[in-house]
Amino acid sequence: MIIAIDGPAASGKGTLGKRLAAHYHFRHLDTGVIYRAVAKALLDAGADPADEARAIAAALELDPEKFGHPALKARAIGEAASVVSTFPKVREALLTFQRQFASEPPGAVLDGRDIGTVICPNAEVKIFVEADPVVRARRRTLEARARGEEVDEAVVLADILKRDERDRNRPVAPLKAAADAHVLDNSNLDIEAGLKAAIAIVESVKARSGCA
Ligand SMILES: Nc1ncnc2c1ncn2[C@@H]1O[C@H](COP(=O)(O)OP(=O)(O)OP(=O)(O)O)[C@@H](O)[C@H]1O
Numbered sequence: 398m399i400i401a402i403d404g405p406a407a408s409g410k411g412t413l414g415k416r417l418a419a420h421y422h423f424r425h426l427d428t429g430v431i432y433r434a435v436a437k438a439l440l441d442a443g444a445d446p447a448d449e450a451r452a453i454a455a456a457l458e459l460d461p462e463k464f465g466h467p468a469l470k471a472r473a474i475g476e477a478a479s480v481v482s483t484f485p486k487v488r489e490a491l492l493t494f495q496r497q498f499a500s501e502p503p504g505a506v507l508d509g510r511d512i513g514t515v516i517c518p519n520a521e522v523k524i525f526v527e528a529d530p531v532v533r534a535r536r537r538t539l540e541a542r543a544r545g546e547e548v549d550e551a552v553v554l555a556d557i558l559k560r561d562e563r564d565r566n567r568p569v570a571p572l573k574a575a576a577d578a579h580v581l582d583n584s585n586l587d588i589e590a591g592l593k594a595a596i597a598i599v600e601s602v603k604a605r606s607g608c609a
């Protein structure tokens with residue numbers, strides 16, 4: 398089974414994806430780290446994330462061993478990732494890795510922006526996670542402060558809105574809910590309640606389709 402999770406910045410996709418994967422003993426891929434890794438490669442080399450040729454070259458040379466690097470979480474990298482992700486050839490270079498990951502047993506949960514629409518349009522379960530931007534900014538601020546970073550919540554909110562706007566309006570693989578996605582708004586749900594709601598969605602799909 399493939400579970401596709403999409404949603405805007407800091408909506409809780411990664412947290413939910415990780416927890417759902419653990420629940421079902423599936424593998425989990427946070428696809429945002431792939432675009433972040435491309436962005437980091439450019440920034441580390443002193444290149445402009447808007448340099449399309451350099452971004453494509455970085456995407457083609459990507460090393461999945463580096464996807465766990467803690468520096469990928471930095472705000473500046475998220476912003477640069479949303480620039481490199483607008484280039485169709487960058488997206489194309491990253492497609493096979495994601496589809497290969499999704500296809501391997503025993504099952505996979507992938508989260509990102511285009512999983513239900515482009516990467517895994519045939520996923521058995523599609524969830525589009527949403528939360529009020531103010532709630533998302535609050536959560537992201539608390540997360541950054543817990544890591545010891547000094548952050549201004551208003552700046553975090555502006556950053557989230559800017560990234561969402563770019564992700565929603567790019568011509569290729571924009572952030573949007575697939576027509577057959579279940580929308581899950583977790584603005585008023587804690588992590589456990591969000592997980593419970595997602596499991597209920599998966600179980601309802603399984604019951605309807607008889608899928609394992
Ligand atoms: N339902 C929830 N209630 C409270 N906090 C939450 C909830 N879901 C996620 N969080 C917290 O919100 C923050 C953002 O969550 P997470 O990193 O999972 O979002 P994301 O959508 O994967 O973000 P990104 O845009 O980086 O991919 C984290 O600190 C996480 O612990």
Ligand SMILES: Nc1ccn([C@@H]2O[C@H](COP(=O)(O)O)[C@@H](O)[C@H]2O)c(=O)n1
Pocket residue numbers: 406407428429430432433475478479480482508509510511512560564
């Ligand atoms: N499937 C995806 C995943 C991510 N992106 C782009 O990467 C940026 C960073 O992603 P996070 O999930 O780590 O916040 C994001 O803003 C997108 O521009 C993507 O295009 N497709």
